[in-house]
Amino acid sequence: MRNLFRLTWVLIRNARNPIASGKRGGLKRALFILLIALAFLPLMVQIGVLADKALDALGPIGQKGMLLAFAFSLTSLLILTFGIPSVLVVYYFGSDLESLLVLPLRPSVLLTAKFFTALVVEYAAEALFLVPVFAVFVMHSGFSGPLILSAAVIFLLLPVIPVAMASLLVMTAMRFTGLAGNRDRFAKIAGVALMGLVLAMNFGLQKAETSGIDPAQIVAVLANGGGIWGFLINRLFPACHLAVKAVLSAGSAAGWLNLALFAAASAAAFAVLLPAGERLYIRGVRGGGGRRAAAAARPEPGAFPRLKAGSAFVTYLDRELKILFRDPVFFMNCVVTNFLWPVFTLFVVLTGTGSTVSRGPGLLLGLAGKGVLNAGWLGLGMVMTAMNAVASSAISREGRQIGSLKILPFPFSHQLIAKAGAAAVLGAIGCLLMLAVGLAVFGVPFSALPAAAVLMPLGMVFAACTGVLIDLFFPKLYWDNAAKAVKQNMNVLMHMALCAATAAGVFWLVRRSETGPEASFLGLTAAFLAVDAALIRFLWTRGAAVFSRLEA
Amino acid sequence: MIEIEGVSKTYNGKVRAVDGLTLTVPEGGIVGFLGPNGAGKTTTLKMITGILSPDTGSIRVNGMDIARRPVDVKKVIGYVPDNPDQFLKLKGREYLRFMADMYGVSERDRNERAGGLAETFEMTASLGETLQSYSHGMRQKIVLIGALLHDPDVFILDEPLTGLDPKSSFTLKENLRERARAGRTVFFSTHVLDVAERLCDRVAVIHKGKLLFDGTLAEMKSSADADATLENMFLEMTEDA
Ligand SMILES: Nc1ncnc2c1ncn2[C@@H]1O[C@H](COP(=O)(O)OP(=O)(O)OP(=O)(O)O)[C@@H](O)[C@H]1O
Ligand SMILES: [Mg+2]
Numbered sequence: 175m176r177n178l179f180r181l182t183w184v185l186i187r188n189a190r191n192p193i194a195s196g197k198r199g200g201l202k203r204a205l206f207i208l209l210i211a212l213a214f215l216p217l218m219v220q221i222g223v224l225a226d227k228a229l230d231a232l233g234p235i236g237q238k239g240m241l242l243a244f245a246f247s248l249t250s251l252l253i254l255t256f257g258i259p260s261v262l263v264v265y266y267f268g269s270d271l272e273s274l275l276v277l278p279l280r281p282s283v284l285l286t287a288k289f290f291t292a293l294v295v296e297y298a299a300e301a302l303f304l305v306p307v308f309a310v311f312v313m314h315s316g317f318s319g320p321l322i323l324s325a326a327v328i329f330l331l332l333p334v335i336p337v338a339m340a341s342l343l344v345m346t347a348m349r350f351t352g353l354a355g356n357r358d359r360f361a362k363i364a365g366v367a368l369m370g371l372v373l374a375m376n377f378g379l380q381k382a383e384t385s386g387i388d389p390a391q392i393v394a395v396l397a398n399g400g401g402i403w404g405f406l407i408n409r410l411f412p413a414c415h416l417a418v419k420a421v422l423s424a425g426s427a428a429g430w431l432n433l434a435l436f437a438a439a440s441a442a443a444f445a446v447l448l449p450a451g452e453r454l455y456i457r458g459v460r461g462g463g464g465r466r467a468a469a470a471a472r473p474e475p476g477a478f479p480r481l482k483a484g485s486a487f488v489t490y491l492d493r494e495l496k497i498l499f500r501d502p503v504f505f506m507n508c509v510v511t512n513f514l515w516p517v518f519t520l521f522v523v524l525t526g527t528g529s530t531v532s533r534g535p536g537l538l539l540g541l542a543g544k545g546v547l548n549a550g551w552l553g554l555g556m557v558m559t560a561m562n563a564v565a566s567s568a569i570s571r572e573g574r575q576i577g578s579l580k581i582l583p584f585p586f587s588h589q590l591i592a593k594a595g596a597a598a599v600l601g602a603i604g605c606l607l608m609l610a611v612g613l614a615v616f617g618v619p620f621s622a623l624p625a626a627a628v629l630m631p632l633g634m635v636f637a638a639c640t641g642v643l644i645d646l647f648f649p650k651l652y653w654d655n656a657a658k659a660v661k662q663n664m665n666v667l668m669h670m671a672l673c674a675a676t677a678a679g680v681f682w683l684v685r686r687s688e689t690g691p692e693a694s695f696l697g698l699t700a701a702f703l704a705v706d707a708a709l710i711r712f713l714w715t716r717g718a719a720v721f722s723r724l725e726a
Numbered sequence: 727m728i729e730i731e732g733v734s735k736t737y738n739g740k741v742r743a744v745d746g747l748t749l750t751v752p753e754g755g756i757v758g759f760l761g762p763n764g765a766g767k768t769t770t771l772k773m774i775t776g777i778l779s780p781d782t783g784s785i786r787v788n789g790m791d792i793a794r795r796p797v798d799v800k801k802v803i804g805y806v807p808d809n810p811d812q813f814l815k816l817k818g819r820e821y822l823r824f825m826a827d828m829y830g831v832s833e834r835d836r837n838e839r840a841g842g843l844a845e846t847f848e849m850t851a852s853l854g855e856t857l858q859s860y861s862h863g864m865r866q867k868i869v870l871i872g873a874l875l876h877d878p879d880v881f882i883l884d885e886p887l888t889g890l891d892p893k894s895s896f897t898l899k900e901n902l903r904e905r906a907r908a909g910r911t912v913f914f915s916t917h918v919l920d921v922a923e924r925l926c927d928r929v930a931v932i933h934k935g936k937l938l939f940d941g942t943l944a945e946m947k948s949s950a951d952a953d954a955t956l957e958n959m960f961l962e963m964t965e966d967a
Pocket of ligand 2: 768
């Protein structure tokens with residue numbers, strides 16, 4: 175038991191994001207957490223408001239439980255889906271695995287420790303949804319000790335069942351599908367499937383939301399169990415009903431009994447996971463190493479493949495892109511995003527109510543002859559390129575192996591430009607797709623294309639250069655799994671904020687000054703040619719100097 | 727030729743890894759770099775190759791100052807790091823092509839050299855796989871081949887022999903001897919004293935960042951007991967330093 179606690183503690187500490195080490199680490203971490211909290215605050219408020227409206231409608235008819243049932247089961251579903259990638263990372267992608275396997279630990283101890291690590295990760299996501307719902311519920315039902323206690327216990331226990339389900343799914347897939355032999359490919363497939371699921375869920379939520387503005391409709395939606403989604407969710411997580419009863423009758427004997435039953439159900443889920451996991455997990459891991467799998471399939475001795483000669487710049491850029499496409503974490507965060515946003519936009523438009531569809535094109539058609547459309551092109555280039563995080567993680571992605579680039583006789587200035595180039599190439603894919611969506615659905619006139627062809631690239635270059643610069647000055651080279659270089663990298667957030675703010679600022683300026691299309695086009699082109707040239711120059715000289723001093 | 731002059735390097739303002747090191751590695755011979763764990767060998771090699779910059783002192787390679795002409799210096803250096811876990815997402819042939827393009831090796835030269843080296847190191851069949859799927863020794867070998875594609879004038883290796891199988895290790899040693907005979911510079915760190923004794927023309931011994939000895943093996947022997955082995959001398963030297 176002591177072993178288990180120690181191991182879990184070590185794993186959780188390791189999984190923690192070392193945003194900053196050293197003296198001012200604490201301050202930076204606090205700032206980071208504050209930033210994240212601020213970013214999610216509006217969403218939480220929105221959820222709270224929605225819950226409040228629903229309770230207003232449900233309270234009088236004595237159906238407050240419906241909201242709770244919906245909230246609990248929806249949260250469970252979210253944890254199940256979002257748990258899949260984090261379970262995958264925690265169980266299979268940690269660089270600690272090889273060293274853990276040699277420790278004299280029983281498989282169940284290792285598995286349990288990993289399970290709790292995965293669980294802890296989910297609490298943050300859970301808080302996002304459940305804290306507002308609980309807060310609103312307490313406001314409606316009156317503050318009482320037993321209620322708070324029950325809510326807290328349910329908060330702690332709720333993720334157990336979905337995380338156990340996610341664990342079983344992942345382990346089964348890794349053990350039996352041969353995908354384990356190619357973990358990278360598995361992670362990529364799982365990631366894309368997940369995105370699809372999220373998109374589909376968004377579709378459902380949007381439907382719920384558009385119909386949920388009216389309290390009477392909320393009741394209608396909840397009363398028939400939240401539509402098709404509610405039906406699915408209820409079937410998947412029947413134990414949620416115990417939690418609902420526990421909250422509704424908190425304080426009474428029935429309340430405590432239901433709470434105990436819910437705890438028992440959670441424990442049962444874990445009890446099922448443990449023996450199954452012992453069979454699946456350890457074998458999946460042992461058999462799943464890419465190295466061994468490749469050794470099993472020894473390649474046929476063949477002829478030496480001829481090595482073509484090419485330009486150093488193109489080859490370097492090609493290396494950047496290859497790594498972005500091949501590493502599953504980079505692939506999901508840096509490549510798929512470029513396709514996701516256009517698809518997402520299309521999705522929103524196509525599934526939206528009539529008003530969105532008619533408003534969208536109308537809005538843009540109205541802009542067509544205006545100067546702000548030019549600011550829009552510039553901003554689109556910036557935001558799409560910042561969003562893929564390629565530039566703002568360009569240095570961090572290299573990790574401790576950054577030295578292997580420093581020995582190359584390919585000048586640092588060229589290397590940095592090639593890295594910015596990779597960001598621009600992927601950003602361009604996103605921009606072109608967005609443009610296609612704009613032309614097809616939003617009725618963007620073809621006459622706007624020449625301006626877009628000039629201003630979007632200027633925005634892309636701006637984002638690519640600023641991103642590389644930010645990551646160059648504050649690189650995060652010490653990480654043990656790739657997610658920390660991209661997903662948990664403060665530079666990426668900062669850079670997105672910078673680009674979004676710049677885009678918004680430019681938009682505001684053009685709109686405010688009511689500059690016409692020609693004047694704004696010329697003005698923005700001239701201004702951003704100058705800005706981009708200065709940025710490239712800065713990257714070329716100061717950037718290269720900073721690069722030469724990087725040590726890991 | 728490598729000329730290291732009064733070089734010091736401190737990590738995090740605390741650990742003084744290299745302390746006022748002055749050392750010349752002449753061309754036309756193999757120089758072994760010896761010292762206990764943590765002596766500062768890797769740090770020194772990383773400074774020569776441009777991965778780290780020295781706090782003080784200067785380093786010249788073939789007469790060129792690394793701080794002033796970094797790119798020219800890097801062009802003549804081939805470097806094999808102690809840890810070959812790099813570029814793992816690239817396939818063997820992609821890695822070789824990458825290195826060849828970085829060093830501007832002509833198409834004829836790269837194919838001739840890579841083809842020959844891949845054959846002698848028995849790597850030809852694995853060139854289509856990613857480095858991630860390679861064993862430790864295979865990774866070392868692909869990095870070795872990559873470092874030799876531009877036929878470097880100055881060859882620097884950090885613990886090159888750990889992890890290589892006997893045949894590859896033999897091939898590598900032959901390659902090093904050939905380079906030395908052709909008047910090139912070879913500088914490598916090692917813990918295997920037997921290898922150093924049989925392979926090196928000169929040895930430099932470093933301990934706690936300071937140079938303890940620099941000279942030929944014969945010179946070292948003359949300063950110690952007549953029939954002392956390198957091992958005895960090494961242990962004695964690093965004992966009381
Ligand atoms: N990245 C680093 N950060 C902080 N200290 C370091 C770092 N790398 C090395 N050191 C310290 O510098 C000193 C010299 O290390 P170095 O790696 O050069 O030794 P070495 O002679 O190569 O040892 P070994 O024989 O074990 O490879 C050691 O005390 C080590 O702790
Ligand atoms: Mg070393």
